[in-house]
Amino acid sequence: MSKKNNMGKTKRSTDDLINDSIAQQNDWLENRREYTRGFLKSLNCFARPSHKNTENQSVDKADVEAARTRRTGLRAYWFPVLCAMIVIFIAIWVIFIRGTVESRVIVVPAVPEPVVQKVNNITVPEFDIVRIEKNGSIVIAGRWLPHQNISIMVNNKIVATERTDYAGEFVYAPANVWAPGNYTIALLGAEPEVKSSDKVFVYVSEAGAENSVSLLMTKTGSTLLQAPAMLQDGDLAVSKIDYLDTGRIVITGDGLPRLRVSLAMDGEYFGFARVSDHKHFGLGANVGDLVPGKQYQLAVRMHDGDGRTIATVMHEFVMPEMTGDDDTYYTVRRGDCLWIIARNFMRRGVLFSIIAERNNITNPGLIFPKQKLQIPVSGK
Numbered sequence: 001m002s003k004k005n006n007m008g009k010t011k012r013s014t015d016d017l018i019n020d021s022i023a024q025q026n027d028w029l030e031n032r033r034e035y036t037r038g039f040l041k042s043l044n045c046f047a048r049p050s051h052k053n054t055e056n057q058s059v060d061k062a063d064v065e066a067a068r069t070r071r072t073g074l075r076a077y078w079f080p081v082l083c084a085m086i087v088i089f090i091a092i093w094v095i096f097i098r099g100t101v102e103s104r105v106i107v108v109p110a111v112p113e114p115v116v117q118k119v120n121n122i123t124v125p126e127f128d129i130v131r132i133e134k135n136g137s138i139v140i141a142g143r144w145l146p147h148q149n150i151s152i153m154v155n156n157k158i159v160a161t162e163r164t165d166y167a168g169e170f171v172y173a174p175a176n177v178w179a180p181g182n183y184t185i186a187l188l189g190a191e192p193e194v195k196s197s198d199k200v201f202v203y204v205s206e207a208g209a210e211n212s213v214s215l216l217m218t219k220t221g222s223t224l225l226q227a228p229a230m231l232q233d234g235d236l237a238v239s240k241i242d243y244l245d246t247g248r249i250v251i252t253g254d255g256l257p258r259l260r261v262s263l264a265m266d267g268e269y270f271g272f273a274r275v276s277d278h279k280h281f282g283l284g285a286n287v288g289d290l291v292p293g294k295q296y297q298l299a300v301r302m303h304d305g306d307g308r309t310i311a312t313v314m315h316e317f318v319m320p321e322m323t324g325d326d327d328t329y330y331t332v333r334r335g336d337c338l339w340i341i342a343r344n345f346m347r348r349g350v351l352f353s354i355i356a357e358r359n360n361i362t363n364p365g366l367i368f369p370k371q372k373l374q375i376p377v378s379g380k
Contacts, residue, residue, distance in 0.1 A: 122168065125150055125187035125196040130225050132204060132212040136177035140200075142187060143168050149190040154183055161190075180206040182257055182277045200225065201277075203257040207232055215258045227304035228256060236261070236302045236311040242328045243290065250328055250345055251283040253313075255302050264299040272303075273344055278335030282344030332371040338364050345375050 122143055129141040144150045146168040151161045162170040182203055187196035198218045205211035205228070214226035228235070238253040255261050255275040262272040263283045270285035283300070290296065295316060302311040330341060338352035338361075346354070356364040359373050367373075 124194050125189045127185075127187070127196070127198060127200055127216060127225075128169075130185060130200045130202060130214045130216070132202065132209045132214060132226060134209045136204065136209065138174060138178055138202065140172040140185065142170060142196075144170065144187070144189045151188040151190065153186040153188055156184075156186075158188065178202075178204050180204045201258045205256075211235065211256070213256050213259060217258075222258070224259075224304045224306065227306075227308075228310060231256075231311050236300070236313055238300055238313050238315060241298065241315065243287075247286055247288045247290075249285055249287050249298075251298070251300060252330070253281055253300065254279045255281055255311075259310075260303045262301050262303060264301070266297055267299075275302075276335045276340065278333065280333045280335060282330075282341065284345045328375050330373050330375055332367050332369055332373060334369045336367065336369075338367060341373070341375070 122145065125142060125144040127140070127142045129139060131139045133139060140152060142150075144164050146164055146166050148164050148168075149161050150164060150170055151158045152172050153159070160172055160174065162172050164170045182201070185200040185202060188194070189196075198216060201213075201215045201217055203213040203215075205213075210229045211231060212226065213224070213228060216223045216225050234254070236253070236255045238251060240250075240252045242250040249263075249265075249270075251263060253261075257275055257277050257279055259275050260272045261275060261281045261283060263270045263285055265287055270287060271283070273281050273283045275281040298315040300313045300315070301309045304310050328345070330345065332341075338355055342352040342355055352364055355361075355373060355375055358376050361367065
């Protein structure tokens with residue numbers, strides 16, 4: 001009997017302990033919830049004030065969830081809202097504040113024109129190479145101011161424009177092959193516009209590059225840039241030899257354009273003449289009195305720019321009896337002019353007016369091919 005009473009008392013005391021523990025835990029949790037609510041309300045500046053009396057009423061769970069949702073939404077969009085406010089502030093500042101600021105006049109100092117540095121004291125465009133390739137194409141190289149445009153002029157017409165590099169050098173190589181004929185090449189620099197003082201004469205032979213000629217023409221003389229490596233029969237030909245009673249011998253013929261042709265008789269040198277652009281030349285020299293019936297040997301030679309002989313025509317003749325005529329006759333060829341004819345036959349080009357007067361030519365600048373001229377080689 002006593003045992004049963006003790007068991008009952010022990011059970012009741014255990015239940016009391018459990019109930020007390022549960023009550024204490026509930027009180028502790030409630031205190032934690034109250035503390036958390038107060039802390040969150042102090043941090044949430046966007047929280048709306050509650051209009052309900054919270055002293056005797058507890059916060060409904062649905063209201064707590066709704067508040068949490070509102071706080072989460074506002075936190076998610078805070079950055080776009082901030083950016084929008086900044087943009088609005090900048091727009092207001094530009095429209096209403098910046099427009100009222102007085103405009104300031106800024107004076108920029110004058111900047112001098114850039115000075116192009118000269119390379120090796122070059123004042124005009126210059127040629128370095130003008131070469132005729134085996135296939136007939138042309139290669140032109142030269143120098144001008146660095147990083148400038150330079151135009152290539154062929155027969156007074158601009159055919160191309162190149163750009164110089166940092167050293168002022170350029171190269172022009174057209175893709176098309178030049179047709180046989182004569183060409184005069186000049187250079188024209190841009191900014192400032194300066195034309196080359198030297199020119200290059202190019203003769204493209206029908207026989208190919210081996211017979212072509214490239215000649216640099218300067219104020220002081222001419223220099224052969226490319227001499228013919230191989231000549232054909234007819235590249236140098238003598239068509240006429242006249243001897244006058246004044247002791248002057250006159251020779252005409254054909255050769256390569258712009259090259260020099262010299263005359264020698266019995267080993268004695270008598271002078272030279274230059275072949276015209278149309279391949280004709282005329283030589284005149286005072287050889288003195290020739291003995292009738294004596295045999296003489298004439299040598300007509302064609303030379304390159306270095307003076308080397310590249311072709312020779314030898315002619316032997318016996319001096320005949322003189323006729324007493326102090327004039328000679330010349331048939332005009334294409335490319336001739338009275339100045340060149342007077343220079344070759346009378347040794348002075350300024351004597352062209354004598355030829356014009358003897359042949360009743362009113363316009364000395366106008367003569368025609370195959371026109372026969374009487375030339376007073378005595379100069380009277």
